[in-house]
Amino acid sequence: MIPASFEYFAPGSVKEAIEMLSTYRDDVKLLAGGQSLVPLMKLRLAKPTYVIDLSRIADLNYIRPEDDTIRIGALATHAQVEQSELLKRDCPLLSQTAATIGDVQVRNQGTIGGSLAHADPAGDLPAAILAVEAEMKASGPSGERWIKAEDFFVGFLTSCLQPDEILTEIKVPASRGSKTAYLKAAQRASGFAVVGVAVRLELGKDGLCEEIAIGVTGVADKAYRATSVEKILKGSSLEAALVQRAAAEATRGVDPLEDINGSKDYRSHLARVYTVRAIQAAMAS
Numbered sequence: 116m117i118p119a120s121f122e123y124f125a126p127g128s129v130k131e132a133i134e135m136l137s138t139y140r141d142d143v144k145l146l147a148g149g150q151s152l153v154p155l156m157k158l159r160l161a162k163p164t165y166v167i168d169l170s171r172i173a174d175l176n177y178i179r180p181e182d183d184t185i186r187i188g189a190l191a192t193h194a195q196v197e198q199s200e201l202l203k204r205d206c207p208l209l210s211q212t213a214a215t216i217g218d219v220q221v222r223n224q225g226t227i228g229g230s231l232a233h234a235d236p237a238g239d240l241p242a243a244i245l246a247v248e249a250e251m252k253a254s255g256p257s258g259e260r261w262i263k264a265e266d267f268f269v270g271f272l273t274s275c276l277q278p279d280e281i282l283t284e285i286k287v288p289a290s291r292g293s294k295t296a297y298l299k300a301a302q303r304a305s306g307f308a309v310v311g312v313a314v315r316l317e318l319g320k321d322g323l324c325e326e327i328a329i330g331v332t333g334v335a336d337k338a339y340r341a342t343s344v345e346k347i348l349k350g351s352s353l354e355a356a357l358v359q360r361a362a363a364e365a366t367r368g369v370d371p372l373e374d375i376n377g378s379k380d381y382r383s384h385l386a387r388v389y390t391v392r393a394i395q396a397a398m399a400s
């Protein structure tokens with residue numbers, strides 16, 4: 116289908132984009148890679164009168180180190196995140212996760228900022244962003260603010276960004292000692308996660324689990340941290356029977372989705388199974 120007609124703007128700076136967003140805030144959409152927005156517009160599920168294309172803002176496309184963090188511009192594509200040597204070395208979970216998104220075309224066009232702002236409950240990157248404890252920078256008319264990953268996703272296709280804010284940067288801690296894995300049961304046609312589990316863990320010299328963070332996507336209306344699982348495993352030897360027992364808590368406090376891709380029970384089952392597998396894969400990494 117063909118989208119409804121709209122007025123197109125291509126600002127050259129974040130400042131200009133924010134001004135446009137503030138001016139047209141009631142009937143405007145930001146466009147990044149277009150991999151989620153354009154299909155919605157073609158189906159006429161989104162019919163914005165104004166579209167602000169961010170893709171000409173060169174300042175928003177980078178992946179660079181800063182102190183003990185890595186800064187990722189919102190326009191960095193999934194392919195750039197997948198292939199970044201810096202991320203592969205210092206925050207491998209993001210590269211591992213980006214590599215599983217859709218197909219080559221989607222990864223070449225889709226951006227990390229678009230994926231996070233879109234807050235698709237079946238999106239892959241939200242799980243990894245939670246597990247690496249990233250922070251997101253929102254830029255708006257009254258300045259910039261940092262938002263913790265755990266506060267960023269609010270509900271179905273909803274982040275905590277205000278209508279006049281742009282997600283401009285993602286900040287992740289650089290952690291060379293981490294063991295990480297992202298595994299998903301993928302929807303066969305699109306690759307989206309029916310259930311996806313991202314794990315980051317650190318083992319002490321005694322072999323015990325000093326740190327563990329688990330992000331889960333696909334299960335609920337938003338990605339979440341499996342804190343009940345983390346609590347059981349932190350400080351343990353991650354021995355197989357305990358991991359199995361802990362993984363049964365992967366949907367604790369969560370109301371699983373039910374749709375054409377799976378029932379509540381199926382998703383809960385997958386969440387348990389993929390939590391075990393992702394922890395095992397992280398330990399073996």
Ligand SMILES: Cc1cc2nc3c(=O)[nH]c(=O)nc-3n(C[C@H](O)[C@H](O)[C@H](O)COP(=O)(O)OP(=O)(O)OC[C@H]3O[C@@H](n4cnc5c(N)ncnc54)[C@H](O)[C@@H]3O)c2cc1C
Nearest residue numbers: 145147148149150151152217225226229232239282306307
């Ligand atoms: C065939 C296909 C398969 C796919 N498979 C997967 C998959 O397996 N896993 C997965 O996770 N995703 C998948 N996707 C979605 C893909 O990852 C998208 O790239 C991503 O969801 C959106 O990023 P984008 O840059 O294309 O954003 P756009 O589509 O341009 O924008 C998406 C939304 O975010 C808003 N937005 C964009 N950038 C910003 C910003 N910087 N600040 C504030 N708001 C912003 C837009 O206004 C819009 O509402 C698939 C898409 C397609 C078409």
